[in-house]
Amino acid sequence: MNGIILPVDKPAGWTSFDVVAKLRSGLRWRKVGHAGTLDPMATGLLIVLFGECTSSSDEFMDLGKQYRGVVKLGVTTSTDDLDGDIISERPVNWDEVLVRNIVSSFRGEILQRPPAISAIKVNGERSYKIARSGKELSLEPRPVKIHEITVVELSCPFVTIEVTCGKGTYIRSIARDIGELLGCGGSLAKLRRTSIGDYQVEDAWRIEDALRVPEFRGQR
Structure with a gap:
């Protein structure tokens, strides 16, 4: 073989x-x-x-990839998921129509800022190593393609989404950015890749x- x-x-x-x-x-x-x-x-x-x-x-x-993720609103972390250190906690002004509209706005070709804790190289060094050394780091946004993104379930403060996307897409970044647009912050609570x-x-x-x-x- x-x-x-x-x-x-x-x-x-x-x-x-x-x-x-x-x-x-x-x-x-x-x-x-x-x-x-x-x-x-x-x-x-x-x-x-x-x-x-x-x-x-x-x-x-x-190849295109599909994910199901759970976003927790009202909390931001150092890694953009709940494995990281909590940076802020804010109340959630829950509006289901607004949440659905914001989620839908990510569909198509977008510019996405990757999480600092990622394997992207900056001047030859992995960004997660730079971030964990305590140095300031903000990665430049890069184009990614979201073929489809839908809300599967809403249960305050959690938003379950299904995403079909191209390579280089970070679902953690989508979670963070949904929270930013809602004004309360957000982090990824769960993630499951369902297809490649x-x-x-x-x-x-x-x-x-x-x-x-x-x-x-x-x-x-």
Whole structure:
């Protein structure tokens, strides 16, 4: 076997590298990578590539992705999600019509400021390293494409959204910006990636199940 493409359902609390390391060791492959990082707090579809298939990483990165996220209004954090340190807490002036209109305004090609805690490089150094060193950092907005964004559920102070987007999009930034436009701040409380191109999370493997499949094993 020269390589395999394995869709995995990443559990919360694992980094994408944790998943790769576990599968590399357990399935005895030398060369293993993934096609699109998920934050530790996120769950859902992670495409893991083995052997010769690692060379196709860029092809997967270019595919459209779908997410379901829960935004908590009234709180801002250092990471734009609830894993970060709280920066501010403000009352939420709840208006369902306004919330829906603001969410819809993100549809299309937009300029998005990435979170400071991200893997984007600034002068050759990862931005999360700069931010965690205590230095001031504000990344420049960059164009991203939101193919579709809808409100799935409203329950103050939580807004559940479904987003279909192109590469380079940060759902944490969308959560932050929804809160800013509402004047109360916002952070991402939950995130699940549900699809990448034609790959669906319903068809993804749990890590522990994949480790038991002899056909997935490579050679060191």
